[in-house]
Amino acid sequence: MNAQNPRRPYLRPMVGWWRRNPFFVEYMVHEATALFVAAYAAVLLVGLLRLAQGEAAWNGFLDALRTPLSIGFHVVLLVAIAYHCWTWFVIMPKTLPPILVGGRRLTPAAITGGGLAVAALASLALFGIVWGMAR
Amino acid sequence: MKRDLKRSNAPIFWSLFGAGGMLAALIGPMLVFITGIAVPLGFVLPEDAMSYPRMLAFAQHWIGKGFLFVVVALFLWHAAHRIFHSLHDIGIHAGAGAKFACYGTAMLGTLVAAWALLAIGF
Numbered sequence: 679m680n681a682q683n684p685r686r687p688y689l690r691p692m693v694g695w696w697r698r699n700p701f702f703v704e705y706m707v708h709e710a711t712a713l714f715v716a717a718y719a720a721v722l723l724v725g726l727l728r729l730a731q732g733e734a735a736w737n738g739f740l741d742a743l744r745t746p747l748s749i750g751f752h753v754v755l756l757v758a759i760a761y762h763c764w765t766w767f768v769i770m771p772k773t774l775p776p777i778l779v780g781g782r783r784l785t786p787a788a789i790t791g792g793g794l795a796v797a798a799l800a801s802l803a804l805f806g807i808v809w810g811m812a813r
Numbered sequence: 814m815k816r817d818l819k820r821s822n823a824p825i826f827w828s829l830f831g832a833g834g835m836l837a838a839l840i841g842p843m844l845v846f847i848t849g850i851a852v853p854l855g856f857v858l859p860e861d862a863m864s865y866p867r868m869l870a871f872a873q874h875w876i877g878k879g880f881l882f883v884v885v886a887l888f889l890w891h892a893a894h895r896i897f898h899s900l901h902d903i904g905i906h907a908g909a910g911a912k913f914a915c916y917g918t919a920m921l922g923t924l925v926a927a928w929a930l931l932a933i934g935f
Contacts, residue, residue, distance in 0.1 A: 692904060709899045715837050716892035718845055722885050723922055725848075726929040729872055733865045740863060743853040752849025759841040766838035793838070801843035808847055811871075812862035 708765040714758035721755075767793030826894050826916065833891025836884065844884070872933045885926040886919075893919035 696702035728739035742748055770793050771786035778784070851858040861867070871877035897915035900907040 696902065706899075706902065709895055709902070712892040712895035712899070715833075715841065715888050716896070718841070718849075719885050719888035719892065719922065721849070722881070722888075723926055723929075726872070726881060726885065726926055726933075729865075729868055730929040730932040736865045736868065740853070743849065749850060749853060752845055752853075755849060756842055756845045759837060759845055762834070763838040763842055766834055797839045800839040804840050804843050805847065808862065809858065812859050812867075 704765075708761065708769075711758050711762035711765070714755050715762060718755050718759065763797055764794070767797065826890070829887065829890035829919075830894035831891075833887035833889070834895075836887050837891060841888075869933065872930065873935055875935075878930050878933075878935075882926055882930055886923040889919040889922040890916075 696706045725736075725739055728735040743752075767790045771789040774789060776783050777789070847858065848863065850856065852860065852862045854860075872881060893915040897907060897912060900911050905911065
């Protein structure tokens with residue numbers, strides 16, 4: 679940009695701009711969780727295709743899930759998506775319209791805390807359903 | 814006011830981003846733990862929790878089919894939207910090509926998921 683400008687004005691370089699400020703580092707990290715959400719969706723999509731291909735293909739997929747590489751990868755996915763969950767509800771007070779409860783505006787802490795509590799309940803419910811179905 | 818103002822398609826992509834982000838926040842970590850750690854290791858949950866007959870029955874039932882489709886599709890649309898809007902931040906011009914690549918990948922994944930779930934049968 680501006681390469682043709684004969685006055686050659688100083689342009690502050692933008693390379694690595696987000697590394698100069700901890701606020702933007704956090705922003706880039708929480709944006710990057712999308713890569714891990716996409717990766718997990720891809721894992722599930724491969725699983726669906728293997729399931730559609732029959733029992734041998736599905737068992738191969740299960741064997742792949744049991745490899746140390748896959749377990750380690752899923753630990754990374756777990757950390758990244760848990761961080762997505764945390765930041766999602768930390769940002770939520772800024773993305774929601776003002777909510778009035780009893781004439782008072784709901785505080786950001788209440789929205790974040792409420793969201794995290796609902797996430798914990800939803801996760802427990804999911805685990806309970808899977809546990810019940812697997813017995 | 815011009816009567817033929819072009820309607821923005823942004824709300825569609827934003828809604829899919831929001832829905833996928835909310836779903837990933839609510840159950841994403843637990844899903845990863847169940848399918849990627851607990852069941853493969855036989856830790857907390859039995860190792861045969863994802864055996865072929867169980868998963869086939871789950872994917873053939875309309876509830877399981879709908880759940881799998883919604884999770885895969887919304888996770889993909891969430892990620893596509895977020896990655897597309899982060900391109901500018903890392904110095905990549907987010908033009909029509911980038912938009913096509915991001916949302917196109919999500920669309921392709923959605924169609925493949927739908928095809929696989931239909932192929933699994935009812």
